[in-house]
Amino acid sequence: MWRYAELMPVLDPANVVTLGEGATPMLRARRLEAALDAATLWIKDESGNPTGSFKARGLSAAVSKAFELGLRRLTLPSAGNAAGALAAYCARAGIEAHVFMPRDAPVANKVESTMAGAVLTLVDGLISDAGAAAKERAAELDLFDVSTLREPYRVEGKKTMGYEIAADLGWRLPEVIVYPTGGGTGIVGMWKAFEEMEALGWIGPERPKMIVVQADGCAPIVRAFEQGLRHAEPWADAHTIAAGIRVPSAIGDYLILDSVRASEGTAITVSDDEIREAMREMATAEGIWPAPEGAATLAGYRKLRAGGFLSRDAETVLMNTGTGVKYLDVLGALT
DSSP: OGGGGGGSSOSSGGGOOOSSOOOOOEEEOHHHHHHHTOSOEEEEEGGGSGGGBTHHHHHHHHHHHHHHTTOOEEEEEOSSHHHHHHHHHHHHHTOEEEEEEETTSOHHHHHHHHHTTOEEEEESSOHHHHHHHHHHHHHHHTOEEOOTTTSSSHHHHHTHHHHHHHHHTTSOOOSEEEEEOSSOHHHHHHHHHHHHHHHHTSSOSOOOEEEEEEETTBOHHHHHHHTTOSSOOOOTTOOOSOGGGOOSOOTTHHHHHHHHHHTTOEEEEEOHHHHHHHHHHHHHHHSOOBOHHHHHHHHHHHHHHHTTSSOTTSOEEEEEOBBGGGGHHHHGGGO
């Protein structure tokens, strides 16, 4: 990721906190192409990042800038993977980490956080409840909050996915990017990357259709999109096996919706059963064991094709944001 250091916010390379994140493969999904009658289908596989998900990008950038600014006590709420990433990068930097997660977050995320030395607090409820607890504790202990879009640097790490997609395609962009959306910083970051690349003269004004995929048990962005709203009302009784997109209220809702509409994209829901089916399908067809969130993109793509929104010829990138290994407690139902 730090090959793009000149486009990143850390001024002194000595302050970069890295575990080798980024440069993840974008794999041609030829067997899925044949099964789905698709001309060109790619999977951008973020599962190989340190800590097993794309969250490594954002937290590498955030912890690096925090270190450069002299901050030594950080906190965030997380559905799981961001907590593990913060813990790892803080350990790497010698920074104190406090993470707050829903009590029913994946077991792997709890273990990796504590193994890396983070102070873990489990909260009854959802990530919104964890956020309230983190905010309260931050005030008590003078912790700096690096939660989604509360500071400007995590999105800088996430934007590197956009640079990599363009580089992998010979400095052009695909027609479609399908993204599993919780807090949505991946979409916000990639959209920023496209603007930067155009300003640099690396690409033209064309943009991919940005497709939001959410679970039907937690779909505030989809609902706002369908209702023509710029802000999404919080989702009541949020539930899905895909912990990373079980986000009832996204602080960057308007940024996500703006990019989707500007790109002439759309927003769609999938069920947990469709996610489970897509996990197995991606694994058996391509050898990629996706997180439930990543599998949701395949389920969403299938529905968009069936509904006629996407043609077989639309070159599409599915974003697998993490590894299914983190979700063994969820995957028991598949074996």
